[in-house]
Amino acid sequence: MLSSENTGVPARTVERLVLYRRLLNGLTEQGVEFIHSHEIAEKANNSAAQVRRDLMAIGYTGNPARGYAVNDLVRSINGLFEQKRDQKAALVGIGKLGRAILGYFALRQARPRIVAAFDSDPAKGQGEFAGCPCYPVDALTSVIARDGITVGILTVPADFAQPVTDLMLVAGVRGILNFAPTPLKTPAWAVVDNVDIATKLEKVAFFC
Amino acid sequence: MLSSENTGVPARTVERLVLYRRLLNGLTEQGVEFIHSHEIAEKANNSAAQVRRDLMAIGYTGNPARGYAVNDLVRSINGLFEQKRDQKAALVGIGKLGRAILGYFALRQARPRIVAAFDSDPAKGQGEFAGCPCYPVDALTSVIARDGITVGILTVPADFAQPVTDLMLVAGVRGILNFAPTPLKTPAWAVVDNVDIATKLEKVAFFC
DNA sequence: GTCTGATTGTGAAATGATTCACAATGTGAA
DNA sequence: TTCACATTGTGAATCATTTCACAATCAGAC
Numbered sequence: 001m002l003s004s005e006n007t008g009v010p011a012r013t014v015e016r017l018v019l020y021r022r023l024l025n026g027l028t029e030q031g032v033e034f035i036h037s038h039e040i041a042e043k044a045n046n047s048a049a050q051v052r053r054d055l056m057a058i059g060y061t062g063n064p065a066r067g068y069a070v071n072d073l074v075r076s077i078n079g080l081f082e083q084k085r086d087q088k089a090a091l092v093g094i095g096k097l098g099r100a101i102l103g104y105f106a107l108r109q110a111r112p113r114i115v116a117a118f119d120s121d122p123a124k125g126q127g128e129f130a131g132c133p134c135y136p137v138d139a140l141t142s143v144i145a146r147d148g149i150t151v152g153i154l155t156v157p158a159d160f161a162q163p164v165t166d167l168m169l170v171a172g173v174r175g176i177l178n179f180a181p182t183p184l185k186t187p188a189w190a191v192v193d194n195v196d197i198a199t200k201l202e203k204v205a206f207f208c
Numbered sequence: 209m210l211s212s213e214n215t216g217v218p219a220r221t222v223e224r225l226v227l228y229r230r231l232l233n234g235l236t237e238q239g240v241e242f243i244h245s246h247e248i249a250e251k252a253n254n255s256a257a258q259v260r261r262d263l264m265a266i267g268y269t270g271n272p273a274r275g276y277a278v279n280d281l282v283r284s285i286n287g288l289f290e291q292k293r294d295q296k297a298a299l300v301g302i303g304k305l306g307r308a309i310l311g312y313f314a315l316r317q318a319r320p321r322i323v324a325a326f327d328s329d330p331a332k333g334q335g336e337f338a339g340c341p342c343y344p345v346d347a348l349t350s351v352i353a354r355d356g357i358t359v360g361i362l363t364v365p366a367d368f369a370q371p372v373t374d375l376m377l378v379a380g381v382r383g384i385l386n387f388a389p390t391p392l393k394t395p396a397w398a399v400v401d402n403v404d405i406a407t408k409l410e411k412v413a414f415f416c
Numbered sequence: 417g418t419c420t421g422a423t424t425g426t427g428a429a430a431t432g433a434t435t436c437a438c439a440a441t442g443t444g445a446a
Numbered sequence: 447t448t449c450a451c452a453t454t455g456t457g458a459a460t461c462a463t464t465t466c467a468c469a470a471t472c473a474g475a476c
Contacts, residue, residue, distance in 0.1 A: 012433075014414055018407045022389065036453070045391040049435055052455065064454045065443040080414075087413045096311050100304035101405060110406050112413040151413050175416040177409050181230065183253040191415045193408055197309060198318050199226045200401055201385050205295045205320040205359050206222055206288075207399045208383040220463075244423070257465055260425065272424045273472040 009080065013057045019044055020054070021077045027070050036067035087112040088149045090173070092137070092164050093156035094119040097179060099129055101153060106130035112151050116143050120160070137164070144171035152176045154184075217288065221265045227252055228262070229285045235278050244275035295320040296357045298381070300345070300372050301364035302327040305387060307337055309361060314338035320359050324351050328368070345372070352379035360384045362392075 009017075023043045027035070037055075038048040055061075055068070060076045062068040089112045091098055098117065105114050107130075117134045128134055135143055143149070152168040154161055154176060161180035168176065175191035178184055181199070184192055217225075231251045235243070245263075246256040263269075263276070268284045270276040297320045299306055306325065313322050315338075325342045336342055343351055351357070360381040362369055369388035376384065383399035386392055389407070392400055 010433080011411060011415065014411050015404075015407055018410050019391070019404075038453090043391070045393070047435070048453090049437095050433095052453095053434080056455065062454060063443085064441045065452075067453070081410070084413050084416065087416065089409065089413070096304065096308035100308045103304050104405070105409075108406070111410060150416050151409070153409065175412040177405075177412050183227070183251070185253070191412055193412050195403060195405070195408060196223075196227075197312070197385075197403070198316070199223055200403060201297065201313075201359070201361065202226050202289070202319060203219060203222050204383040204385050204399055204401050205292050205297070207219065208292065208295065208358050218462080246423090255465070256423090257467095258463095260423095261464075264425065270424060271472065272470080273422075273474080275423075 007080070009057050013054045014080075016044065016046070016050070016054050017058065017077050017080065020051070021074055024070050024074050032070055034063075034066040034068065035070055035073075037062075039067070081111075085111065087151055088115045088147055089113065089151035089153055090116040090118065090140075090144055090147075090149045090168075091132075091153040091155060092118045092140070092168070093154065093160070094121075094124045094129060094134060095155060095157075098153075098155035101155065102130040102132050106132060114153070115147055116149060118143075120156075137167075140164075140167050141171040144168060144173060148172070150174050154178045154180050156180055158182045215288070217265050221262045222288075224252065224254070224258070224262050225266065225285050225288065228259070229282055232278050232282050240278055242271075242274040242276065243278055243281075245270075247275075289319075293319065295359055296323045296355055297321065297359035297361055298324040298326065298348075298352060298355075298357045298376075299340075299361040299363060300326045300348070300376070301362065301368070302329075302332045302337060302342060303363060303365075306361075306363035309363065310338040310340050314340060322361070323355055324357060326351075328364075345375075348372075348375050349379040352376060352381060356380070358382050362386045362388050364388055366390045 020040055023040065037051040040051045041048045044051070058076060058080050060073060091102060091114055094117055102114060102117060114132055117129060117132050118137045118140050119134065120137045122136050124134060126134060126136065150173060152173040154164060156164055158180050161178065161182045161184060165176060165184045165186060169186060169190060176184065178192060178194045181196050186192055228248055231248065245259040248259045249256045252259070266284060266288050268281060299310060299322055302325055310322060310325060322340055325337060325340050326345045326348050327342065328345045330344050332342060334342060334344065358381060360376045362372060362384060364372055366388050369386065369390045369392060373384060373392045373394060377394060377398060384392065386400060386402045389404050394400055
C-alpha cells in the first residue's frame with residue numbers, strides 16, 4: 001500500500017516536497033532568488049537536515065554558499081511529477097464532503113484534475129458541480145474507461161466503499177483516496193490512501 | 209507534534225485501535241464472542257503480529273485457544289479513551305468542508321463532540337448548523353474558554369489558519385486538526401495533525 | 417488425565433525514517 | 447589571490463515501527 005516502486009522516493013518525502021513547492025511558489029516574485037535549507041525548514045516546521053535529505057532524494061543539489069535557487073528547485077520538484085502530470089481523477093459520492101472537495105479542486109485548478117463525479121442518486125448524478133460533469137454510478141465503468149481516469153476519490157458512505165472500489169479498479173483506476181471509514185480490499189498493485197477524519201480527530205483529542 | 213507523552217501508546221497504534229473498535233462493534237450482536245488476531249488483521253488490512261502488538265500496547269491480553277473476547281476488548285479500547293471522553297471540540301470556518309464535517313459528526317454523535325462553530329462572516333456566524341451553535345470569530349476566545357473546549361478543527365482558508373490557531377491556543381485549545389494547507393507555528397505542548405487533502409491526492413497520483 | 421494443535425505474548429531482527437556530525441565546497445571579504 | 451565562514455551533501459548513528467519466530471499457554475479430543 002503506497003509503496004515507492006515508482007522512483008524510490010518515499011511517500012513521506014513526496015508529501016513534503018509538495019509542501020516545499022507550495023512554500024516556495026511566489027517567492028521569486030517577492031525578490032527571493034536563493035534560500036537555505038534551514039529557511040525552508042523554518043517555513044515547513046521541520047529540520048534543515050530533513051529538507052536536505054528530501055532534496056537529495058530527487059537529486060537536487062544546491063550551493064554551499066548561496067543555498068538553493070528557488071525557481072530551479074521548484075522546477076525540479078515539478079519534474080518529479082511531470083510524468084504523472086496529466087492524470088485524471090474521478091470523485092464518487094456527491095454528498096457534502098464530495099461537493100466540498102470538488103469545489104476546492106475546481107477553484108485551485110489543482111492536479112490531478114477531477115474530470116468526473118458520480119452519485120447513486122439519479123437526481124445528483126447528472127448535470128454538474130463546480131464545473132465538473134456528474135454521472136449516475138451506472139456510468140462509472142464506461143466513463144472511467146472512456147476518459148482514461150486513473151485516480152479515484154471515495155466520498156461515499158462506508159457500505160458503498162468496497163463495491164465502488166471494485167468497480168473503479170476493474171474500470172482502470174489504479175489509485176484511490178478513501179474518505180470512507182472502512183479499510184478497502186484491493187490487489188497489491190493498487191495504491192490506497194485513507195483519510196479517516198473521525199479517527200484523526202479522536203487521535204488529536206487523545207493526545208491533548 | 210503528536211508525541212505520546214500521554215500514555216506511551218504511539219499515535220499509529222491509537223489510530224489502529226480506533227479502527228479495531230469500529231470493526232468489532234456490533235460483532236457480538238452477530239453472535240461472535242471471540243476473535244483471533246489474524247481475523248482482526250484480515251478486517252483491518254494488516255498483519256496478525258501488528259494486531260497483537262497493538263493490543264499489547266494497551267495491556268490487553270487474550271487467550272491462546274479462544275483468541276480475544278470481543279466485548280471485553282472493545283471495553284478495553286474504550287478504556288484507553290475514557291479519560292478524554294468528554295473533551296469538546298470547536299470548528300472554525302463554516303465553508304463547504306466545515307459544514308460537511310459538522311454534518312458528519314452531528315449525525316454520528318462521534319467524539320469528541322463538536323459543540324461550537326465559528327466563522328468570520330457575520331451572516332454565517334450566528335444561528336446553527338447541524339445542531340451546532342455558530343458564533344462570529346470575535347466570540348471565539350470567550351466561547352472556547354466558557355465551554356472548556358480543548359480541540360480545534362480548522363477549515364479556514366490558508367491565510368487565516370495561523371491567526372485563528374494563535375487565538376485558539378490562547379483561549380485554551382490544546383489540540384488542532386488542521387485542514388488548511390499551511391504548517392502551523394505552535395508551542396511544543398500543542399498537538400497538531402494536518403490533513404492536507406490536495407497533497408494526499410497528489411501523492412496517490414504520484415504512486416500510481 | 418494426558419496429549420495435540422493452533423494461537424498468544426514477546427524478545428530479537430529487520431526495516432524505515434530522522435537526526436547527527438563533519439569533510440567538502442563555493443562565495444564574498446581582505 | 448588567499449582566507450574565513452556558513453552551508454551543503456552524506457555516511458553513520460539514532461530512533462521508531464513492523465515483522466519474525468518461537469516458547470508458553472489454553473481448550474478440546476481422546
